Amino acid sequence: xxxxxxxxxxxxxxxxxxxxxxxxxxxxxxxxxxxxxxxxxxxxxxxxxxxxxxxxxxxxxxxxxxxxxxxxxxxxxxxxxxxxxxxxxxxxxxxxxxxxxxxxxxxxxxxxxxxxxxxxxxxxxxxxxxxxxxxxxxxxxxxxxxxxxxxxxxxxxxxxxxxxxxxxxxxxxxxxxxxxxxxxxxxxxxxxxxxxxxxxxxxxxxxxxxxxxxxxxxxxxxxxxxxxxxxxxxxxxxxxxxxxxxxxxxxxxxxxxxxxxxxxxxxxxxxxxxxxxxxxxxxxxxxxxxxxxxxx
Amino acid sequence: xxxxxxxxxxxxxxxxxxxxxxxxxxxxxxxxxxxxxxxxxxxxxxxxxxxxxxxxxxxxxxxxxxxxxxxxxxxxxxxxxxxxxxxxxxxxxxxxxxxxxxxxxxxxxxxxxxxxxxxxxxxxxxxxxxxxxxxxxxxxxxxxxxxxxxxxxxxxxxxxxxxxxxxxxxxxxxxxxxxxxxxxxxxxxxxxxxxxxxxxxxxxxxxxxxxxxxxxxxxxxxxxxxxxxxxxxxxxxxxxxxxxxxxxxxxxxxxxxxxxxxxxxxxxxxxxxxxxxxxxxxxxxxxxxxxxxxxx
Numbered sequence: 001x002x003x004x005x006x007x008x009x010x011x012x013x014x015x016x017x018x019x020x021x022x023x024x025x026x027x028x029x030x031x032x033x034x035x036x037x038x039x040x041x042x043x044x045x046x047x048x049x050x051x052x053x054x055x056x057x058x059x060x061x062x063x064x065x066x067x068x069x070x071x072x073x074x075x076x077x078x079x080x081x082x083x084x085x086x087x088x089x090x091x092x093x094x095x096x097x098x099x100x101x102x103x104x105x106x107x108x109x110x111x112x113x114x115x116x117x118x119x120x121x122x123x124x125x126x127x128x129x130x131x132x133x134x135x136x137x138x139x140x141x142x143x144x145x146x147x148x149x150x151x152x153x154x155x156x157x158x159x160x161x162x163x164x165x166x167x168x169x170x171x172x173x174x175x176x177x178x179x180x181x182x183x184x185x186x187x188x189x190x191x192x193x194x195x196x197x198x199x200x201x202x203x204x205x206x207x208x209x210x211x212x213x214x215x216x217x218x219x220x221x222x223x224x225x226x227x228x229x230x231x232x233x234x235x236x237x238x239x240x241x242x243x244x245x246x247x248x249x250x251x252x253x254x255x256x257x258x259x260x261x262x263x264x265x266x267x268x269x270x271x272x273x274x275x276x277x278x279x280x281x282x283x284x285x286x287x288x289x290x291x292x293x294x295x296x
Numbered sequence: 297x298x299x300x301x302x303x304x305x306x307x308x309x310x311x312x313x314x315x316x317x318x319x320x321x322x323x324x325x326x327x328x329x330x331x332x333x334x335x336x337x338x339x340x341x342x343x344x345x346x347x348x349x350x351x352x353x354x355x356x357x358x359x360x361x362x363x364x365x366x367x368x369x370x371x372x373x374x375x376x377x378x379x380x381x382x383x384x385x386x387x388x389x390x391x392x393x394x395x396x397x398x399x400x401x402x403x404x405x406x407x408x409x410x411x412x413x414x415x416x417x418x419x420x421x422x423x424x425x426x427x428x429x430x431x432x433x434x435x436x437x438x439x440x441x442x443x444x445x446x447x448x449x450x451x452x453x454x455x456x457x458x459x460x461x462x463x464x465x466x467x468x469x470x471x472x473x474x475x476x477x478x479x480x481x482x483x484x485x486x487x488x489x490x491x492x493x494x495x496x497x498x499x500x501x502x503x504x505x506x507x508x509x510x511x512x513x514x515x516x517x518x519x520x521x522x523x524x525x526x527x528x529x530x531x532x533x534x535x536x537x538x539x540x541x542x543x544x545x546x547x548x549x550x551x552x553x554x555x556x557x558x559x560x561x562x563x564x565x566x567x568x569x570x571x572x573x574x575x576x577x578x579x580x581x582x583x584x585x586x587x588x589x590x591x592x
Binding site for chain 1: 435
C-alpha cells in the first residue's frame with residue numbers, strides 16, 4: 001500500500017473510532033456534544049493518530065489495540081485547538097477551513113467543549129475494553145497522557161507561548177516552548193502506543209522516544225514555515241497569523257532557508273533513530289518525511 | 297473533636313497535600329504554576345475534600361489513602377471555578393473574597409491554569425504512591441472521575457446551565473442541571489473515597505451514593521438561597537449574581553421558604569441513607585447538616 005492510501009486508512013480508522021467514543025449528538029446536552037464532535041471529527045491531518053498506528057505497525061500490534069489510544073491523543077489535541085483559538089488566546093476565526101469552535105458555538109460552549117474533550121481522553125484509556133493490556137500498563141498510559149498535556153507539557157507550552165509574545169527568544173527558548181507545546185503530546189502518542197507492546201526492549205523504546213522528539217520539533221518548524229509561505233486556502237488557517245501576532249518563529253530566528261535546513265536535519269535524525277527497526281517501521285519513516293514536506 | 301476542629305484538620309490536611317502535588321512556583325513556567333496555586337489553595341470551603349475524608353473515616357480508612365483523592369477532586373473543582381468565572385461564562389470578578397483568576401492573571405492564563413489543573417487531577421490518581429490500592433481500583437477511580445467531570449457530568453451541567461439562561465425551567469429540569477453541574481463531582485468525591493476500601497459491601501456503597509446525591513443537591517439549593525439572602529462579604533462572591541443573570545434557581549421556582557424546606561428534606565434523606573453506619577459516619581452526618589445551614 002502506498003503512503004497516501006495507508007494514511008487514508010489510518011484516518012478513516014480513527015474517525016470511525018472517534019464516532020464510537022464521542023457522545024452522540026442526540027444525547028443530552030446535545031449542543032455540547034455537537035460542539036465536541038465538530039472539532040474532534042474534522043478535516044484535520046490526524047498526525048497524532050497516524051503516529052499511534054504507525055508505531056503500532058512497527059511493533060506488530062493489532063489495530064484494535066490502538067484505536068482508543070489514537071482517539072485519546074486526538075481528543076486532547078482537539079481540545080487544545082479549541083482553547084488556543086479563543087479570542088483571549090490566538091483569536092482565530094478559521095481552523096481546518098471551517099469557522100473555529102467559538103465562532104460556530106460561542107465562546108462559553110467552546111470552552112466547555114474543550115474541557116469535556118480533555119476528560120473524555122482519560123475516560124477512553126481507563127475504559128477501552130478493546131485495549132488488551134494489564135491495568136499497570138493502562139495506568140502508565142494515563143500517566144504519560146496526563147504529564148504530556150499538563151503544566152509541564154502542552155498547557156505549559158501554551159503558557160510559555162503566551163508569555164513570549166513580543167519578546168525576543170533565542171533558539172533554545174523557542175525549542176523549549178515547542179517541546180512543551182506540540183512536542184509533548186506527539187511524544188506521548190508514540191510512547192503510549194509503544195506501551196501497548198508487552199515485550200518491547202528498553203532500547204527500542206528509547207529509539208522511538210528520540211524519533212518522536214525529532215518529528216515533534218520538525219512538525220512545529222514546518223508549521224512556522226507554512227505561516228510564512230503557505231496558502232491560507234490550503235493550510236486551512238490564516239497565513240501570516242504568527243507574524244501578525246509578532247510571535248517568535250523559526251524562520252524569524254534562522255531565516256526561511258535556515259529553518260528548512262533545521263527541519264531536514266531533524267528528519268534525518270529521526271530516520272537514524274529508527275535504524276534498528278525493520279521495514280515495518282516504514283510508515284514512521286514516511287510520516288517523518290511527510291512532516292517536513294507537507295504543504296498544509 | 298468538635299465539628300469545626302475536625303473540619304479545620306481536614307482542610308489543613310488537604311492544603312498540605314495540594315502544596316505537595318501542585319508544581320512549585322519556582323518551576324517553569326512559573327506564572328502558570330502561580331495561577332494554578334492561586335485558585336487551588338485558597339480560602340475555599342473544600343467541601344469535596346471534606347467528603348473524601350469523612351467517607352474514609354466512616355469506612356476506617358487511613359488518612360494517607362485519602363490525600364491524593366481529596367486533591368484530585370479539589371483540583372477539578374478549582375479548574376471548573378476558574379472557567380466558570382471567565383467573561384464568556386459568568387463573568388465574575390470576585391471568588392472566595394479574592395479577584396478571580398482572569399482578573400488576577402488575564403483570561404488566557406486563567407484558561408490554561410484551568411486546563412492544567414484538570415490534567416493534574418488525573419495525574420495524581422494515576423501516580424499517588426501513598427494510595428495503597430490495586431491498579432484495577434485506581435482505574436475505577438479514574439473512570440469515576442472522568443465521567444463526573446466530562447460532558448455527561450460537570451462540563452455537561454455547565455452547558456445545560458448556559459443553555460438555560462433566560463429560559464423558564466421546571467423543577468425537574470433545574471434538578472437535572474444541578475445533578476450534572478455540582479452533583480456529579482460531589483458524588484465522585486464520596487465514591488472514589490469508598491473505592492479505596494477493599495471490602496466495602498455493595499449495599500454500603502449504594503447508601504453512600506444516595507447520601508452523596510442528596511447532599512450534592514442540598515448544597516446547590518443552599519447556594520441559590522445564599523445568592524438571595526447571603527452577604528457578599530461573607531459568601532466571598534457577588535450576592536444576587538444569579539438573579540442579575542436571570543438564572544433559574546430554587547428560590548425562584550419554589551420561593552425562599554420552599555427552597556429551604558426542600559434542602560431540609562434532602563438533609564433528612566441523607567441522614568436516613570447513613571442509618572446502617574455507626575458513629576464513625578458522624579462527620580458525614582454533620583457535613584450534611586452544615587451544607588444546609590452554612591452562611592458561605
